[in-house]
Amino acid sequence: MKKHKKGFAFRLTGMILGFSALAVAITGLVFGLIGWQMGKASDRTNR
Numbered sequence: 001m002k003k004h005k006k007g008f009a010f011r012l013t014g015m016i017l018g019f020s021a022l023a024v025a026i027t028g029l030v031f032g033l034i035g036w037q038m039g040k041a042s043d044r045t046n047r
Helices: 008-041
Strands: none
16 A cells, blocks of 8 residues: 555545535536526616
């Protein structure tokens, strides 16, 4: 079994959390844009 260098777990955790945050941010942006388009298409004038 290969021994990992110090701090490997923190680097791996940071990478996983970074990718997760990126996925959540992109999903939030997509849903926000969809909601904005749906609001624009409705006949209500208040935002």
